[in-house]
Amino acid sequence: MARDSRSNDTKKKGGLGRGIEALFEDEPQVEEAEEEIQDLALDDIRPNPYQPRKTFDDKALKELSDSIKENGVFQPIIVRKSVNGYEIIAGERRYRASRMAQKTTVPAIVRDFSESQMMEIAVLENLQREDLTPLEEAQAYEMLQKNLGLTQEEVSKRMGKSRPYIANYLRLLTLPSKTKHLLQHGELSMGQARTLLGLKNKDKIDDVAKQVVKEGMPVRKVEALVASLNSKKPQKKSTHKSxxxxxxxxxxxxxxxxxxxxxxxxxxxxxxxxxxxxxxxxxxxxxxxxxxxxx
Incomplete structure (x- = not known):
């Protein structure tokens, strides 16, 4: 039977630095046992506006919904009070599955978070669960840069990643739209996409990406193809004069x-x-x- 929340909801993945707790180390610590769990109306709750994950697995969401129908929600979601109701800090999957299960309320803990904390938590939570596609992860880092005015170095420190790691993901945002689509839907891997960025003729990226997907090329073969295309001298247009x-x-x-x-x-x-x-x-x-x- 599917569980109402994944067992690794609070499990920290390696390489995430000090994690979410580091965002609040200067604030008074509240014991979880003292936090009040409230049943909030689903109609009063809105998703985190800074949620980097754009797609949710329908099958997994249906399994979670079926579990909630039978067993309820074991782990409360975390929200913050907003002008009109509440905004989700963590637990959007449980929120969506509860709606799918036709529930009217969901158990929740209300905490006081700033806008910047909401952004960082949304990114960290998904990174810890490895829920983001490479493109969504890149967009999340870009959001932190733009909305919080951070440099790549500052983003890397907050996320517990190296600066080259952040830079490599941000470069994915320069891919043309068709190649981004393939990456977002898992048809193209992060390694393949990064290799395609090495093409000198950027106008060829979409066509080469399509070829890579069609032939199921491993990264090494993509590297060889890119090197071959880069070494070819552009052919001069032949002029046929009368x-x-x-x-x-x-x-x-x-x-x-x-x-x-x-x-x-x-x-x-x-x-x-x-x-x-x-x-x-x-x-x-x-x-x-x-x-x-x-x-």
Whole structure:
């Protein structure tokens, strides 16, 4: 039978530094036993506006909902008071599953958190559970940077990650939209996406990403493909000139005694260019063409 909350709700994943507790170490500590658990109306509760997770597993949510129907919610969600009701700090999955189970209330603990604490908790909670896709994780770091005015170094310290780790995730946000879609839906891995960022011709990323997914390429093969594409010199567009244009170039070159190039586009217009290597040569060409600059 599915449980109403995952056993690792409070389990800390390695590499997250001091974790959520570090955000509140300067605040008076309240023993959990003294915290009041209230049954709050679901209609009065709204999701955390800074929740980085955009997708929830429907199957897992249905299993949790079925468990809540039979057993109720064992672990209360955590909320903060807002202008209109409450905002979720932690436990959106239980909130969503309770709604799915057609419950009207959910057990909750009300705590007083600032906006910045809400943002950081939302990110840390999901990172600890490994709930975020690579793209969602990147967007979460970007949100912390923009909304809290943090540098990459400051984000790395708060999240307990290295600065290169944060930088590598933020680079994913520069991927084109179609490749982002593949990454978000798990068709493209973090390693594959990072490798595609190495393509010199950024316009090719979407097409190469599609090829990578279609052929199921491992990262090493993607690296080889990117290296191969980067080493290819761009092919010059071949220009097919008509016999009339070529003949005109030859006759003008003979008459002017200099190199002549005529380019023609599809509309019939074009450009005539005459090469010269010095001012004297330019004056000579102008004389031949009957151009008198003194007039």
């Amino acid at each position: 016999a009339f244009i070529r003949a005109s170039e030859h006759q003008l070159a003979d008459k002017l005694g200099s190199s002549v190039n005529i380019s023609e586009n599809k509309t019939g217009s074009g450009r005539l260019s005459v090469s010269f290597s010095s001012v004297d040569e330019l004056n000579r060409i102008l004389d031949i063409m009957g151009v008198d600059l003194d007039e």
